[in-house]
Amino acid sequence: MQGIGGVAAEMLTRCGIGRLLLYDYDKVGMTKTDAAVQTLSDINPDVVLESYTLNITTVHGFETFISSLKNKSFHPTEEGSGVDLVLSCVDNYEARMAVNQACNELNQTWMESDAVSGHRRLLIPGETACFACAPPLVVASGVDERTLKRRGFVQHLCLPQCTKYTEALAQFGHVSPYLQGCNSLKDYFPTMEMRPNPQCSHAVCLERQKEYLLAKPARDAAAKTKMEAESFLATGIPLHADNEWNIRRVTAADTTTTTIDDLEELTKQLDALNA
Amino acid sequence: MEGWDPNTKSTLTQIPLLATKAGPRDGATWTQRLKEEYKALIAYTQMNKSNDNDWFRISAANPEGTRWTGKCWYVHNLLKYEFDLQFDIPVTYPSTAPEIELPQLDGKTQKMYRGGKICLTVHFKPLWAKNCPRFGIAHALCLGLAPWLAAEIPILVDSGMIKHKDDATSSTDS
Numbered sequence: 001m002q003g004i005g006g007v008a009a010e011m012l013t014r015c016g017i018g019r020l021l022l023y024d025y026d027k028v029g030m031t032k033t034d035a036a037v038q039t040l041s042d043i044n045p046d047v048v049l050e051s052y053t054l055n056i057t058t059v060h061g062f063e064t065f066i067s068s069l070k071n072k073s074f075h076p077t078e079e080g081s082g083v084d085l086v087l088s089c090v091d092n093y094e095a096r097m098a099v100n101q102a103c104n105e106l107n108q109t110w111m112e113s114d115a116v117s118g119h120r121r122l123l124i125p126g127e128t129a130c131f132a133c134a135p136p137l138v139v140a141s142g143v144d145e146r147t148l149k150r151r152g153f154v155q156h157l158c159l160p161q162c163t164k165y166t167e168a169l170a171q172f173g174h175v176s177p178y179l180q181g182c183n184s185l186k187d188y189f190p191t192m193e194m195r196p197n198p199q200c201s202h203a204v205c206l207e208r209q210k211e212y213l214l215a216k217p218a219r220d221a222a223a224k225t226k227m228e229a230e231s232f233l234a235t236g237i238p239l240h241a242d243n244e245w246n247i248r249r250v251t252a253a254d255t256t257t258t259t260i261d262d263l264e265e266l267t268k269q270l271d272a273l274n275a
Numbered sequence: 276m277e278g279w280d281p282n283t284k285s286t287l288t289q290i291p292l293l294a295t296k297a298g299p300r301d302g303a304t305w306t307q308r309l310k311e312e313y314k315a316l317i318a319y320t321q322m323n324k325s326n327d328n329d330w331f332r333i334s335a336a337n338p339e340g341t342r343w344t345g346k347c348w349y350v351h352n353l354l355k356y357e358f359d360l361q362f363d364i365p366v367t368y369p370s371t372a373p374e375i376e377l378p379q380l381d382g383k384t385q386k387m388y389r390g391g392k393i394c395l396t397v398h399f400k401p402l403w404a405k406n407c408p409r410f411g412i413a414h415a416l417c418l419g420l421a422p423w424l425a426a427e428i429p430i431l432v433d434s435g436m437i438k439h440k441d442d443a444t445s446s447t448d449s
Contacts, residue, residue, distance in 0.1 A: 026389070055363075057374075059299045059341045062366040093400070094374065097367040132370065201296075201370060201407070263306060266313035267335065273320045274332045274345075 001032040004113055005089030012047075013040045019048040019074050021083065023065065025055040048074065056098045066102050086110035100131035104204040107211075126196065126208030133197035133205065278398045280422065287417050289322055291315045296408035298368045299341045308369075308411075309340045315413040330424075331360070331416060340364065343412065347377075349424040351432050354439045360420070369408040372400070375420050383436045386427055393423045 001009070001024040012020060020040070024032040033051035040049055052068060054061035072082040086108055088099045096112060103110045104125045112131060113120040123130060196209045293311040297304035316333060323329045333345035341364045348357040358380065362373045374392045381391035388394060399419055403410055410418075431437045 057365040057367070057371070058363040059339075059366055062300075094365055094367070094371045097371050098365065101367050263310055263313070266310055266317070269317055270313055270320070271334060273317060273324070274334055 001026070001036050002089070002091070005087070006036065008087055008089060009036060009040060010043065013044045013049075016044060017047060019050070019083075021050045021052065021068060023052045023054065023056060025053060025061075027053075056102070057094045062098055062102065065098075066106065069102065069106055069108065081106045081108050083108070088112045096131055101202065101204070104130055104202060104208060107208060121194070125205065126210075126212030129194035129196050130200060130202060130205040130208075132202040133200045134194065278396070279418075280425075283418065283422060286322070287414065290319045290413050290417060292406075292409040293369075293411045294409070296369060298366060298370075299339065299364050300366060305340075312340070312411045312413070315411050319413040319417065330421065333360070333412070333416070336361070343373075347416075347420060347424065349428040351429050354432075356428060356432065356437065356439060369411065370404075372403045372410075372415050372419070373412065375415065380427075380431070380437070384427055384431060386423070393420065395419050395423065 001022060005022075005024070009020060009022060022033040022036050024036075026032045028035060031051070031053040033053055037049045037051045040047065050068070052064065054064055056062050056065045069081050069083055069086070074082060086099065086103055088096060088110060090096055090099070099110065099112070100123070102108070103123065107125050109122070109124045111120065111122055122128065196205060198206070198209065200206055200209075291311075291314060293308065293315060295304055295308040295311055297308040299305055301308075320329070320331075323331075330349065331345060331347040333343055336342040336344045342361070343364070344359070344361045346357055347360050348355050350356075358377045360375060360377055362375045364373055365371045374388075376391040377387075377393060378391040380387060381389070386394045402418065403415075406414075428437075432439075
């Protein structure tokens with residue numbers, strides 16, 4: 001709820017988004033998310049605002065994060081998780097990895113932005129690279145992302161993309177998958193696509209990639225049908241909508257091993273050394 | 276491993292490496308990982324004791340092993356300074372290293388984030404990422420906390436930010 005997140009939340013509220021969930025673990029007197037809810041509800045009282053104060057990188061916080069995203073009470077009949085888009089506006093690698101993990105598990109499209117490199121990207125589990133598919137430059141080069149100074153610019157890029165994406169649900173505009181940055185001297189916005197890494201270290205990402213590939217025939221058929229529909233519509237011939245099926249690989253159940261005794265013994269051994 | 280202290284390097288190579296890549300939500304494989312964590316911690320503690328360099332105590336604060344607490348200490352100018360330590364295992368462990376916290380020093384040094392999380396050198400994260408999942412809690416202590424104490428405590432003491440307790444723990448062994 002700071003440089004990128006605060007501004008994004010405000011702009012989305014002003015645009016009249018239906019529901020906004022805000023997550024931050026920090027306080028400014030009161031919790032940051034409660035403060036944000038107060039300010040934002042003054043701006044636009046029609047937006048449903050939910051405030052969560054938690055650290056999503058802990059196991060407990062993460063579980064709360066996931067279940068809040070799954071909550072479909074706002075639009076019970078919609079497919080997918082309870083939200084249309086997750087916007088990650090965090091400033092550290094650990095939190096991004098946690099969001100990545102959650103979105104991979106929920107098959108949730110999300111957007112990630114980073115003020116160090118000035119980039120913004122769209123992540124669709126299985127279709128585009130997930131955050132773990134390619135290690136970020138920050139970790140590889142050892143730059144401490146918290147020392148960055150130029151933070152202000154990225155929210156201006158992130159927000160229009162996010163708005164376009166929500167409109168893209170209504171098929172408006174084109175959201176580029178990876179906006180690398182902005183060369184303002186030349187008015188040049190380099191963009192690119194990032195495919196998933198078939199050797200990604202996240203097992204869930206690999207699952208999503210398989211699902212995406214398996215669903216390809218259905219997607220191609222759907223695209224073809226859509227093209228045919230557009231040409232047939234004028235003549236009023238009825239069409240059959242393709243059924244898209246989701247083939248899922250059933251993961252093998254974890255073999256349970258009798259580890260309790262071993263673990264207890266090891267705990268006792270460590271405690272003995274601690275004494 | 277350029278940029279590391281030679282003592283840190285040689286100590287690190289003697290701590291057993293871990294094999295299982297599992298996070299705290301992975302059920303039975305997490306239990307396997309926990310066992311390996313314990314083995315590495317036991318080995319590291321035993322090594323420290325035999326090298327007369329016993330500098331921490333640590334134990335799991337819950338049966339799932341997702342929260343750990345303990346103490347660490349550092350000797351400066353013949354005085355022993357002791358601090359509580361704690362951390363949670365992050366949900367994306369072991370890809371992400373645990374963020375070790377020394378809550379008593381919160382706000383006393385620039386090399387610390389809010390809540391007492393120690394700020395590690397630029398070398399730590401790339402090394403952790405490269406060696407995932409072989410590094411565990413013991414390695415995080417050796418590579419993260421130990422150098423941090425060595426760098427920060429002398430400055431904190433000499434500048435007067437922390438004072439030695441009168442009921443000194445230096446005369447007793449733990």
